[in-house]
Amino acid sequence: MPDAVRGHWADRFTPVSARPYLRLARIERPIGWWLLLIPCWWSAALAALAADAPFPNLWHLALFLVGAVAMRGAGSTYNDIVDRELDARVARTRDRPLPSGRVSLKGAWAFVLAQCAVGLAVLLQFDLFAIATGFASVAIVLTYPFMKRVIWLPQLVLGLAFSWGALMGWAAAFGSLAPAPLLLYAAAIAWVVGYDTIYALQDIEDDEIAGIKSAARLFGEHVRPAVGACYALSVALLAGALAAIDAGPIAWLGLLAFAAHLAWQVATLDPEDGARALTLFRANRDAGLILFLGLCLQALA
Known part of the structure; x- marks a missing residue:
């Protein structure tokens, strides 16, 4: 795939027969799994601050890592x-294992179930409230x-799904939810809509041909201010989450650094440059980890 990591171990050291499934x-x-994982880690760190714990629960962080890799894989395969x-009608995706014929439909469904089994095994490590929250x-x-x-803003639905971890870390820690994780969830949704709109800039021409709707097509020449608005909303909601738990100054500095990273993305975004769009999209891993680091350092302080 054009946006795959060059020389990745999955393409170099795994059996040839396994590679199409790894690409699924x-x-x-x-x-992808980083961006699914980060809201989980944010939530675990926010819960640690609320509980006056010295650090997020390491066991929970590890479980979220395994679960994010498994469920991102299951979701991608299902997608x-x-x-x-x-x-098959989009240049960037027609070489994927299913449209190219390297994996059968039956094999893909079996692979989805196997990955879901891993995700279920992870989810069952938590209490009943967290399990129910995950199933929701x-x-x-x-x-x-x-x-x-169906809709011109499918990124919103992606945000609802990809941000769910913002509820899970808190649910796993407390066995309940509260205003802080709900604000965190809303912030993560706005973040996802912003960064996935950047990602969709790569596919505008092919999406028009295939009749695929996207935020990039919806916003058109206004895509930069639209992404900026999504990011600004995300930062405002994150501020609400920090205020709800009376977070300390280091957490606020982490949020400030996160906001600066998002502002840099908007300032350097070129809607006509697909390669630049991919670079900025990937940079959101670092943005998310910056905020997570700020929350962790605050817990340690």
Whole structure:
């Protein structure tokens, strides 16, 4: 894939027969599981601050890592199953394992179930409230691949799914929810809409041909201020989450650094440059980890 990491271990050291399945799971494109994981880690860190703990629960952080890799892979495989005919009509996606014929439909479904089994094993390590919270996301995940055919802002539904971890870290720590994680969830949704709009800039021409709706097409020449508005909303909601738990100054400095990173993305965004769009999209891993670091340092202080 054009946006895969060059020379990734999945393309160099794994059996040739396994590589199409690893590509279904997007293993060679780790930015996806990072962006699914980061709201989980934010939430765990926010919970640690609220509980006056010296650090987020390390066991929970590890579980979220394994779960993010497994469920991002399951979601990507399911998305490819649903989109296999559309993918065949888009230059960037027509070489994916299903439209190219390297994986059968039956094999793809079996792979989805295997990855979901890993995700379920992770989820069952938590208490009943966290398990129920995790299961509540299933309907959104199953709905998302169809949204690009129906609404002009499918990134919003992606945000609802990809941000669910913002609830999970708190739910795992407290066995309940509160205003702080709800504000964190809303902030993560706005963040996802912003960065996935940047990502969609790569596909505007092909999406028009295939009839695929996206925020990049919706916003058109106003895409930069639209992304800026999403990011500004995300920062404002994050500020609300920090205020709800009376966070200390280091956490606020982390949020300031996160906001500066997002402002840099907007300032350097070129809607006509697909390669630049991919670079900025990937940079959101670093933006998210900056905020997570600020929350962790505040817990340690």
